[in-house]
Amino acid sequence: MSDVPHLSIADVADGSAHGPLLDQAGAVRDPFVAVQLDDAVDPVTLDRAVKRARSCDRLLVGVVDGPLPPQTGELVSVLDLTLTGPDTQARRDCVTVPDPQTRLGLLYAAVVRNPHASVVLGSVLRTGEALPVSAALDLESFAYSALLGGPEFHRWLSARRQRPVPPAADDPITVKREEDRLLITLNRPERRNAYGRDVRDALVEALRLAVFDDTITMVVLNGAGPSFCSGGDLDEFGTTPDLVTAHLVRTRAGAGRLVHELAARIEVRVHGSCVGAGIELPAFAGAVIADPGTTFRLPEVSMGLIPGAGGTVSLPRRIGRWRTLDLALSGKAIDAATAMAWGLIDGLLPRE
Numbered sequence: 554m555s556d557v558p559h560l561s562i563a564d565v566a567d568g569s570a571h572g573p574l575l576d577q578a579g580a581v582r583d584p585f586v587a588v589q590l591d592d593a594v595d596p597v598t599l600d601r602a603v604k605r606a607r608s609c610d611r612l613l614v615g616v617v618d619g620p621l622p623p624q625t626g627e628l629v630s631v632l633d634l635t636l637t638g639p640d641t642q643a644r645r646d647c648v649t650v651p652d653p654q655t656r657l658g659l660l661y662a663a664v665v666r667n668p669h670a671s672v673v674l675g676s677v678l679r680t681g682e683a684l685p686v687s688a689a690l691d692l693e694s695f696a697y698s699a700l701l702g703g704p705e706f707h708r709w710l711s712a713r714r715q716r717p718v719p720p721a722a723d724d725p726i727t728v729k730r731e732e733d734r735l736l737i738t739l740n741r742p743e744r745r746n747a748y749g750r751d752v753r754d755a756l757v758e759a760l761r762l763a764v765f766d767d768t769i770t771m772v773v774l775n776g777a778g779p780s781f782c783s784g785g786d787l788d789e790f791g792t793t794p795d796l797v798t799a800h801l802v803r804t805r806a807g808a809g810r811l812v813h814e815l816a817a818r819i820e821v822r823v824h825g826s827c828v829g830a831g832i833e834l835p836a837f838a839g840a841v842i843a844d845p846g847t848t849f850r851l852p853e854v855s856m857g858l859i860p861g862a863g864g865t866v867s868l869p870r871r872i873g874r875w876r877t878l879d880l881a882l883s884g885k886a887i888d889a890a891t892a893m894a895w896g897l898i899d900g901l902l903p904r905e
Contacts (some may be wrong), residue, residue: 557661559587562594562628563718565613574610574672579670583611585661588632590617590625599628606631612664612675612878616653620754633675634875636662645873645895649700656883663882667705667857674859674881678874681865683894686813689866697861700797705857713787714857727777728759733770735763742778748830748862749786753808760811765817772819774812774838779820784829784852785862812837822902823847826886832897833864836871841898843889849897850886871896 560569565588576582579805594602606613606628615628615635621644630646636653642650650656664671671698678695680785681689682751702706729736737759744753763769791856792798804810812819812834822845832849835841851868853860860868860881868877874897880887893900 556571557587557657558583558585558587559744560747561592562602562625565605565609566598567827568605568669570609570613570904571605581672584668584672585612585614585664588613588628588660588825589658589709589732590615590629590635591619591624593622594624596624603628603631603652606877610672610676612671614657616657618653621647625687628855631681634878636879638743646875648879649875658767659877660882663884665853667854669703669705670700670854670857670859671882673700674854674865675878677859677865678878682869682874686866686870687810689865690809691866692860693859694800697803698800699859701796701799703857707857709856722751725753726759728762730769733768735769735772737772738773739774739776739782742776744786745778745780745783745825746831747783747786748778748834749789752786754806756808757806757811757819760808762813763815765813767789770818772815773822774819774835776824778825779823780831780860781827781847782831782834783826784831803861807862808834809816809867810833813863813867823898826850829860829864830862833860833862834866836867836897840900843892843898843904844902845889845904847889847892848886849860849880849892850884852880852884855884869889 570586574581610733613632615632617637619638620640621629636656637649638653639649639651673696677693677884681692683690724740727738727740727891732755739758741752741895742746744795763772778897779854793802800870816837816839820840821838822836822842824847827849829852850861851864859865876895890902893901
């Protein structure tokens with residue numbers, strides 16, 4: 554933790570976090586700065602710190618070992634994330650952990666490993682929260698396409714054992730109409746319902762049916778097998794012919810916009826390990842119901858990317874951009890109880 558750059562609130566107010574982000578070779582310099590929030594500060598200095606923090610290119614992560622000082626509330630809201638100890642009252646813009654300094658070190662290490670993806674994610678989350686969903690999805694996808702051409706994703710891809718693209722599935726989803734309800738089931742249990750090309754295209758087709766047929770008053774989406782969805786199919790990563798096509802596929806041929814459009818009529822029932830798209834897409838729905846043993850994880854930053862199935866849009870609208878950033882940088886899974894407390898899910902299925 555001693556390696557993590559720390560600033561006081563007064564330092565932030567004086568502009569100490571605002572040096573050039575890139576060095577002369579174009580490498581990211583000091584992408585992550587911790588802001589120690591324990592120290593008392595006068596209102597004028599605090600106001601200057603708030604204004605500075607709003608325009609910082611670096612990730613600013615607040616940390617407090619004791620209770621969060623009341624006067625720092627506005628500053629906390631403009632930081633990218635604040636880590637607090639277990640005795641702090643729960644806040645949407647904070648993540649409460651047993652040891653804030655240990656978590657700070659974990660996040661710092663993740664950012665140092667993938668500074669491009671981390672800084673881009675912070676910018677997308679800050680900018681996207683003020684945009685309509687459609688525009689925010691475009692923003693996410695533009696950033697994702699840029700990172701696909703970057704060194705961090707190439708490093709991840711080159712280190713991965715080459716495997717053939719999975720064969721096409723005969724029935725990647727099943728669709729059943731029951732009176733005014735449409736039941737959609739992801740049906741590639743052997744691949745833990747990975748959100749690959751076949752599953753995506755079939756899901757989009759089924760959702761479009763519900764969009765255009767207003768006699769369908771309820772859509773229920775679930776998944777067959779041990780997990781609702783394990784995220785993007787890793788064996789398809791890097792196989793799109795070009796970055797422009799990849800952007801259009803994500804935004805115009807993906808399921809996120811449709812789930813958002815159907816939000817008032819769709820319930821998603823999740824279970825198992827929900828990774829990446831496995832929670833990014835459900836989070837658009839009006840209701841997400843989880844098995845008590847479900848876990849949720851965002852691994853994309855470790856691959857040199859950001860969530861690309863809508864997660865920078867859907868998750869912040871449920872849990873805030875601050876907790877979304879923590880999930881994405883840490884790569885750690887949260888359980889159903891935490892997801893329920895945060896508002897990521899809306900209910901729990903009865904235990905069998």
